Amino acid sequence: xxxxxxxxxxxxxxxxxxxxxxxxxxxxxxxxxxxxxxxxxxxxxxxxxxxxxxxxxxxxxxxxxxxxxxxxxxxxxxxxxxxxxxxxxxxxxxxxxxxxxxxxxxxxxxxxxxxxxxxxxxxxxxxxxxxxxxxxxxxxxxxxxxxxxxxxxxxxxxxxxxxxxxxxxxxxxxxxxxxxxxxxxxxxxxxxxxxxxxxxxxxxx
Amino acid sequence: xxxxxxxxxxxxxxxxxxxxxxxxxxxxxxxxxxxxxxxxxxxxxxxxxxxxxxxxxxxxxxxxxxxxxxxxxxxxxxxxxxxxxxxxxxxxxxxxxxxxxxxxxxxxxxxxxxxxxxxxxxxxxxxxxxxxxxxxxxxxxxxxxxxxxxxxxxxxxxxxxxxxxxxxxxxxxxxxxxxxxxxxxxxxxxxxxxxxxxxxxxxxxxxxxxx
Numbered sequence: 042x043x044x045x046x047x048x049x050x051x052x053x054x055x056x057x058x059x060x061x062x063x064x065x066x067x068x069x070x071x072x073x074x075x076x077x078x079x080x081x082x083x084x085x086x087x088x089x090x091x092x093x094x095x096x097x098x099x100x101x102x103x104x105x106x107x108x109x110x111x112x113x114x115x116x117x118x119x120x121x122x123x124x125x126x127x128x129x130x131x132x133x134x135x136x137x138x139x140x141x142x143x144x145x146x147x148x149x150x151x152x153x154x155x156x157x158x159x160x161x162x163x164x165x166x167x168x169x170x171x172x173x174x175x176x177x178x179x180x181x182x183x184x185x186x187x188x189x190x191x192x193x194x195x196x197x198x199x200x201x202x203x204x205x206x207x208x209x210x211x212x213x214x215x216x217x218x219x220x221x222x223x224x225x226x227x228x229x230x231x232x233x234x235x236x237x238x239x240x241x242x243x244x245x246x
Numbered sequence: 247x248x249x250x251x252x253x254x255x256x257x258x259x260x261x262x263x264x265x266x267x268x269x270x271x272x273x274x275x276x277x278x279x280x281x282x283x284x285x286x287x288x289x290x291x292x293x294x295x296x297x298x299x300x301x302x303x304x305x306x307x308x309x310x311x312x313x314x315x316x317x318x319x320x321x322x323x324x325x326x327x328x329x330x331x332x333x334x335x336x337x338x339x340x341x342x343x344x345x346x347x348x349x350x351x352x353x354x355x356x357x358x359x360x361x362x363x364x365x366x367x368x369x370x371x372x373x374x375x376x377x378x379x380x381x382x383x384x385x386x387x388x389x390x391x392x393x394x395x396x397x398x399x400x401x402x403x404x405x406x407x408x409x410x411x412x413x414x415x416x417x418x419x420x421x422x423x424x425x426x427x428x429x430x431x432x433x434x435x436x437x438x439x440x441x442x443x444x445x446x447x448x449x450x451x452x453x454x455x456x457x
Contacts, residue, residue, distance in 0.1 A: 086261035093359035097429040206406040219442035
């Protein structure tokens with residue numbers, strides 16, 4: 042490596058007897074400490090580095106509307122309520138909660154995606170032609186799906202045991218499945234009781 | 247050994263060039279993943295962090311170092327409005343390290359602690375879950391007033407395991423200040439295959455799907 046060719050040992054001609062041999066000093070540098078230090082630095086940089094730059098996710102909350110006249114109405118047929126409980130459990134029902142809670146179902150984060158996709162399909166399929174919708178469609182260069190899912194609303198209701206991760210995952214699910222209208226709402230006691238009951242009966246299917 | 251050492255130093259140079267040092271953080275926070283691809287920007291921002299135990303920290307970031315005086319006015323305003331009794335030196339120490347995770351009544355002893363010993367002080371977090379005593383509201387309110395009409399970002403950085411009520415407390419504090427747009431700091435994640443977003447992001451040209 043960092044050594045000079047000193048001309049080999051035997052290549053020179055023999056000196057006569059009595060002539061002292063010049064002591065040959067090795068010109069090789071011991072590299073071990075440098076390599077050690079190199080690896081130490083590599084490990085240091087690997088551990089301290091932040092490889093992936095963090096991203097940001099926009100969250101827009103609606104203005105607190107106290108006047109019930111101005112509050113947004115959601116059609117029950119297009120609504121999907123998603124409740125988040127502990128241990129990453131997800132509960133949901135479509136439309137309005139039945140008095141006997143027969144449409145209250147439980148799933149997990151893997152299952153909820155299919156539920157959302159199915160519901161979205163169902164809402165698009167049951168879409169009825171109207172003038173307002175046609176106008177939006179024209180504005181969006183005739184994209185047929187741009188307004189058919191207008192009635193589709195997902196309401197996210199985390200309970201007090203849901204984690205922040207669950208909330209972000211649920212919001213992410215909205216982006217992933219192209220849900221345009223969604224909201225985070227406080228859970229209603231009735232729903233929370235149903236969650237507790239399902240948890241108590243070990244009912245996570 | 248020569249090629250080996252060559253490669254080692256090549257890797258070393260790569261890491262030196264490619265790394266951005268982690269800024270010192272008051273607490274360890276593991277952010278959740280999201281498919282969002284918008285990168286975090288350093289801007290005028292009020293950053294609110296929550297760790298896994300539900301402790302809330304408030305940080306004021308200014309884009310230009312020259313705006314440090316804004317941090318000073320923030321703590322000065324709070325000092326007057328809340329009767330905190332902070333000394334000049336204590337207020338200056340906030341400007342140097344504008345992250346706080348203690349209730350108002352513990353702010354003075356916290357800021358009086360020398361910088362090197364701060365790490366050993368256990369901060370209990372700004373109270374947010376009690377809506378009658380949501381102290382974060384005052385921090386945000388004064389933050390808005392010192393930025394005086396400038397565009398501010400509200401960054402929320404939460405740990406995976408922090409509970410929803412804390413998050414709700416933070417949102418409440420912001421909403422009471424009429425601020426409804428936030429940015430949640432997350433780690434990037436790939437879009438799952440076959441979903442709507444995968445189709446829209448993957449398609450180079452918008453294709454009208456069959457009805």
